[in-house]
Amino acid sequence: MGTLKDLVASWVNVEYCPTPLIRPDDKYHRGFMSDACGKLLCPAEWCWDDPLVRAGIRDRTTAFIIFENLWPSFMYKNYEADAKNLECGLMKSKLLVMAFKAIFTSPCSANEVDREGDGTNILENNQRTQRRSNQAKVKTCVASIIGMRKVTARMIAYTACQVRFALSHITSWCTVDRDFDYQLFWNNIIDFFRGCPRSNCASEVEWAS
Numbered sequence: 001m002g003t004l005k006d007l008v009a010s011w012v013n014v015e016y017c018p019t020p021l022i023r024p025d026d027k028y029h030r031g032f033m034s035d036a037c038g039k040l041l042c043p044a045e046w047c048w049d050d051p052l053v054r055a056g057i058r059d060r061t062t063a064f065i066i067f068e069n070l071w072p073s074f075m076y077k078n079y080e081a082d083a084k085n086l087e088c089g090l091m092k093s094k095l096l097v098m099a100f101k102a103i104f105t106s107p108c109s110a111n112e113v114d115r116e117g118d119g120t121n122i123l124e125n126n127q128r129t130q131r132r133s134n135q136a137k138v139k140t141c142v143a144s145i146i147g148m149r150k151v152t153a154r155m156i157a158y159t160a161c162q163v164r165f166a167l168s169h170i171t172s173w174c175t176v177d178r179d180f181d182y183q184l185f186w187n188n189i190i191d192f193f194r195g196c197p198r199s200n201c202a203s204e205v206e207w208a209s
Contacts, residue, residue, distance in 0.1 A: 004162055005027070005166045008163060008166035009022040009166075012040070012167070015036075015095075016036040027171050028171070029169070030166075030168060031169030035054075038057070042073050044070075044086065060179075066179060068180050068185035076089045076092065077093055091156060096160060097113050098113050099162060100155070100156070100159045103158075103162065160185070161182050164185070165182075
């Protein structure tokens with residue numbers, strides 16, 4: 001996922017303008033040591049801007065151990081959660097949608113998220129892009145190769161895992177990152193879509209339409 005690693009760096013730089021900027025080829029200065037990446041990785045129910053929280057996370061004190069059952073801020077719309085309703089806005093972040101499009105349609109299509117607003121229809125947008133290209137030679141996207149007709153919970157879970165990895169300082173993939181277990185994180189996302197009432201959260205299809 002080298003391309004996504006580079007893209008996430010550029011998106012974070014545009015969103016937060018960190019000093020210094022996050023280098024696409026460097027992961028050592030990401031993770032919780034980076035204020036920008038740390039803010040996105042921080043559990044949404046905690047306040048990253050609180051110096052005690054930042055210090056606790058970085059020092060891995062008992063009160064601030066980050067497990068996979070704490071939803072990170074990058075998964076929320078506007079990267080903020082409602083403390084009274086942690087399901088509100090969950091799975092609706094711009095970063096998550098951009099990463100999804102970069103993985104399953106094309107990196108260029110990820111830049112169209114801003115123009116499309118919250119009602120991003122990933123599959124239809126990809127079809128429009130293909131029509132605009134007319135007879136030009138374009139690389140077949142993953143969505144076309146696998147015959148993708150809808151967005152599934154597994155696809156969203158895969159994307160979320162890749163985004164978290166791209167934001168982290170870990171240089172090579174591993175199932176467990178300190179106290180955070182990616183397999184359990186994946187399972188939590190699948191369970192969220194299976195058990196969430198339609199009135200409280202988006203279904204997989206609604207997530208992308």
